[in-house]
Amino acid sequence: MSATSIPTTEKPPVLPAKKKTREIEKGEEFYRAGQWQLVWWKFRRHKLAQLAMIVLGILYFTAIFAEFVTPYDPLHRMKEYAGMPPTTIHWIDAQGTFHLPFVYKPVQARDPETFRPIYQEETSQIYPIKLFVHGDPYKLWGVLSSDIHLYGTDLQAEGAVIPVFLLGADTLGRDVLSRVIFGGRISLTVGLIGIALSFVFGLVLGGVAGFFGGLVDEVIMRLIDILISLPQIPLWMSLAAALPQDWPQLRTYFFVTIILSIFGWAYLARTVRGKLLSLREEDYVMAAQLDGESEGSIITRYMLPGFASYIIVSLTISIPGMILGETSLSFLGLGLQSPTISWGVMLQDAQNLQAVSQLPWLLWPVVFVVIAVLMFNFLGDGLRDAADPYVT
């Protein structure tokens, strides 16, 4: 372990041929680049991870500005359009004339055989889809009052909403896309906050175990072994079931993240400990010790930068687990509850197979969960490669 050299003396990474000339000019720059600069350069070569970053960026952007980018309030029930399939966007009207994208007014009818509502389009008048339309009023982040939505049709027309349900409407006539985006606000942040909590636990306990060693190490590691060897989901379910149903939404949300992070810290602590153990053997740490640096300062100033990249990677990799944890808990009715909107809560509607077979667009949250999880996996993979100084 002590024989490993510090990253800066490593040979430069093998670069793809087409960039060669540019990179050679950068040669001097390469040797002077800091750790994070090197990581970034390597990360940029990982195409899938970059795609993941862009997709996740879009997901988080829409989640942050959910009120604005969604056409309707996620709780707005348009009873006359309950269970409506995704709206067809038209470019050419009944007369064959070209227009910018528009929709027709849907009219509910009954299927003569099954008596289920079906929707027909009233092609006499077109309703263009406009940007920045006035709609349901909202307060962005509880501060900025507005009623401007990214897209939609004019509300005023005939005094009723002509709906643009890009992903259809649920059984109560709420826009599925609006709900998916608002759901992302909860589902995507549960992971982040859960990770932040695991981070604190994991860093402290893993750090203590790795730095002091001996009995402390033994006890903490055994505890981690046991936690990791337990099936998480049943335990999550049991803990979440203890949350009182009448709690305010925010408190339930917070406690769900705590429950999710109960196991997350164990993996992180193990990574931190392993890294600390190997770093402790490094010559530069011994040099610092001989210089009379305090233990706290050695950890934070010398060792922390050495394993920060590993922490980031293992954090990224544990986010999808937490997203899935929240989804399964809420799906089973043990985590967040309606009217809170999360992907798991939305999928509760999909538990009824009969409903899903009629309104398959209720399964859209599945697609978003899978995309989010997949992208975090790609991002984690890219970061892992980029953060490892020994892989070129």
Add this chain to the structure above:
Amino acid sequence: MLNYILLRLLRMIPQILIISVIAWIIIQLPPGDYLTEHINRLRASGLTVDSAEVDRLTKMYGLDQPYWGQYWKWVTGIVTQGDFGYSFTYAKPVNQVIGERIGMTFFIAMLAFIVCWGFAIPVGILVAVKQYSVLDYVFTFLGFIGLAVPGFLLALVLMYISLTWFGLHVGGLFSPEMITAPWSWAKVVDFLGHIWLPVIILAIGGTANLIRTLRATMLDELRKQYVIVARAKGLSEWRVLISYPVRIAINPILSTFGWLLVWFFSGGTVVEIVLNLDTAGPVLWRSLMQQDMYTAGAYIVIIGALTTLGSLVSDLLLAAVDPRVRFGKMEAA
């Protein structure tokens, strides 16, 4: 080897103890205690419960004692009589409720396990040998999907597809008319017609993970010099593969026995609930929804004990094939 086995067995004791403590905490978590709940239920159903009866029940469950006393009573009940308490959701002793179903959960996990290994080992070796081939990319891609799509979402989507495309209700372990029928050839066929879906759903995630692990280890091994030497000696490519790199690459796979079991139990719980199987997972769910905590606690203890056992088997297997583990540190390899 004997030393190793003994040490490993000793290590299980604190593990199971801690699991029991965790389960106990879970039982105690919901506000109010089990007995009050139980008595309220009895009263609600029209039974009169006098104070002498309450006292008797209080004594029986040890609720007059401090927490550790209650815990002790609960644990000794489990160890000496296999008594996990009483489930009011099912109106039966917990060990009966879970005992009837845990076997099926375990059976499904075992089948998933066989599918997992049976598929992942040959494919993992194949994609490592044919690195960067079309097959490699296909399985890498499928592997990512398999890891990212959790079993219960897959179950949901598959149920939807089979209902709308084939008009089949795939949930459950048996067709409705078969549930109460005695075991017969027809029932076995019916059972096999239902069991494959949960088995495959469970196996997919694990398989994806195994293929990835196996591919990585195989690639590492294939680059080593002994492989070149073996080839230079003129061994057939097949012998080169099977005799050396595969033998080494199989070790981490053996150690997956433990965590695969955890994986199956963990993800399996929700899959079983979605597919509405009459197994242990839905028992946990139903009892949690009713705050029937003794049943939930028993589930945690049993599943915890089974996974501990799984990791024991996996460690012993590993020790049997890999001398480095037997003679070196316990954590080696």
